[in-house]
Amino acid sequence: MNIQTLKGFRDFLPKEARKRQFVIDILKKVFESYGFEPLETPALEYEEVLLGKYGDEGDKLMYRFEDNGKRKVALRYDQTVPLARVVAQYGSANSPQVLPMPFKRYQIQNVWRAENTQKGRYREFLQCDIDTVGTSSPLADAEIIEIAATSLKTLGFKDFKILINDRENLKFKAKGITLSPDRNILAVRAIDKLKKIGKDDILKEFEENGFTKKEAEEILQATEKTELSPRLSKIFSILKQLGVSDNQYEFSPTLARGMNYYTGIIIEVEVERYSAGSIGGGGRYDNLIGMFGNKQVPAVGFAFGFDRLIEAMEELNLFPTDLTTTKVLVTVFPASPQGGSPELLNKSIEVCEILSKNNINQELYVDPNAKLEKQLKYADQKGIPYCIIIGPDEAKNNTVTLRNMATRKQEVLALNSLAQRLQK
Numbered sequence: 001m002n003i004q005t006l007k008g009f010r011d012f013l014p015k016e017a018r019k020r021q022f023v024i025d026i027l028k029k030v031f032e033s034y035g036f037e038p039l040e041t042p043a044l045e046y047e048e049v050l051l052g053k054y055g056d057e058g059d060k061l062m063y064r065f066e067d068n069g070k071r072k073v074a075l076r077y078d079q080t081v082p083l084a085r086v087v088a089q090y091g092s093a094n095s096p097q098v099l100p101m102p103f104k105r106y107q108i109q110n111v112w113r114a115e116n117t118q119k120g121r122y123r124e125f126l127q128c129d130i131d132t133v134g135t136s137s138p139l140a141d142a143e144i145i146e147i148a149a150t151s152l153k154t155l156g157f158k159d160f161k162i163l164i165n166d167r168e169n170l171k172f173k174a175k176g177i178t179l180s181p182d183r184n185i186l187a188v189r190a191i192d193k194l195k196k197i198g199k200d201d202i203l204k205e206f207e208e209n210g211f212t213k214k215e216a217e218e219i220l221q222a223t224e225k226t227e228l229s230p231r232l233s234k235i236f237s238i239l240k241q242l243g244v245s246d247n248q249y250e251f252s253p254t255l256a257r258g259m260n261y262y263t264g265i266i267i268e269v270e271v272e273r274y275s276a277g278s279i280g281g282g283g284r285y286d287n288l289i290g291m292f293g294n295k296q297v298p299a300v301g302f303a304f305g306f307d308r309l310i311e312a313m314e315e316l317n318l319f320p321t322d323l324t325t326t327k328v329l330v331t332v333f334p335a336s337p338q339g340g341s342p343e344l345l346n347k348s349i350e351v352c353e354i355l356s357k358n359n360i361n362q363e364l365y366v367d368p369n370a371k372l373e374k375q376l377k378y379a380d381q382k383g384i385p386y387c388i389i390i391g392p393d394e395a396k397n398n399t400v401t402l403r404n405m406a407t408r409k410q411e412v413l414a415l416n417s418l419a420q421r422l423q424k
Contacts, residue, residue, distance in 0.1 A: 171184065360423065401413075
């Protein structure tokens with residue numbers, strides 16, 4: 001038996017899991033403050049629901065298989081296509097649960113992609129999505145950008161930039177360059193890599209895709225000279241009204257994003273001093289939901305790459321120094337080969353009950369045979385800031401000894417003042 005995780009898959013031990021929960025709690029609070037509601041979808045979808053929605057590369061990276069019922073299924077590749085399926089399934093008047101429109105939802109769940117692993121890129125990872133479905137208003141676009149900025153500020157980021165473009169700017173026919181729809185898609189995918197691999201390599205990619213050098217240079221020049229579209233001008237005006245600082249976002253004419261389903265604005269977030277790439281992205285996708293129903297349903301959304309978000313926060317030291325949820329360990333004293341004293345164990349349990357009633361997170365050490373030294377070491381390993389020791393003298397006098405695990409200082413407190421002392 002190979003005792004390890006699969007490549008690209010991870011365990012999260014308590015120290016890492018606490019960091020992840022800290023970020024999730026903040027994001028949920030921000031999302032809900034704007035009226036977004038939680039949504040959860042299954043890990044598995046019918047293959048036909050997901051296939052063909054992400055382009056050739058997405059289809060190659062999707063985990064697809066046949067289940068025991070001979071059904072062709074696939075693991076969730078992102079949360080946007082499942083959202084489209086949900087809206088098509090429940091968004092009509094005939095559905096058993098009618099969704100309110102506009103439908104504003106957030107979704108924080110795992111997705112799976114069978115790609116090469118690297119820094120900040122895994123095969124199973126968490127995505128945090130926010131989407132507004134059912135309106136084409138630029139106000140909805142601006143609100144999504146505002147929420148991305150608010151989330152980053154609340155998490156402690158200061159030097160970040162939200163890059164913004166419009167997919168309309170990447171329709172080269174409008175710029176006098178005649179391309180078939182398929183070749184336009186190839187051009188967009190190449191331009192999307194410009195910042196990552198540079199102009200020379202982009203020209204090589206164009207050549208490999210059948211473009212002449214002249215065509216490639218015309219496309220690049222036309223892209224770099226692009227100005228704000230009327231819709232982007234309106235969105236930028238709304239962002240100013242919403243109070244979003246203009247040093248937190250900028251127009252990026254070479255931003256393309258590779259997904260085929262984007263139809264309007266596209267956005268990505270970059271953080272200064274984080275080298276692994278963008279930590280989130282999104283845009284408007286007005287045609288995707290219509291693939292599942294009889295009418296077009298406009299939508300716009302944004303997703304944080306959760307693992308990159310965590311890595312960026314670690315690199316920039318944005319996590320609080322103490323994320324331990326347990327505030328105090330209640331020890332059991334004394335401990336001997338014959339077992340602890342039943343009276344003192346009962347006293348420790350009584351203290352736990354007092355702390356619980358006062359909403360103080362506590363943990364009772366559950367091995368009454370362990371030496372006190374071992375119990376204190378256990379508190380250190382878990383990062384628990386305080387220990388309570390109850391010996392014969394404390395039990396007799398209705399007191400406890402409170403030990404500060406950081407300073408190693410101890411103080412004797414009356415039992416009826418313990419909760420008040422810890423709350424301070």
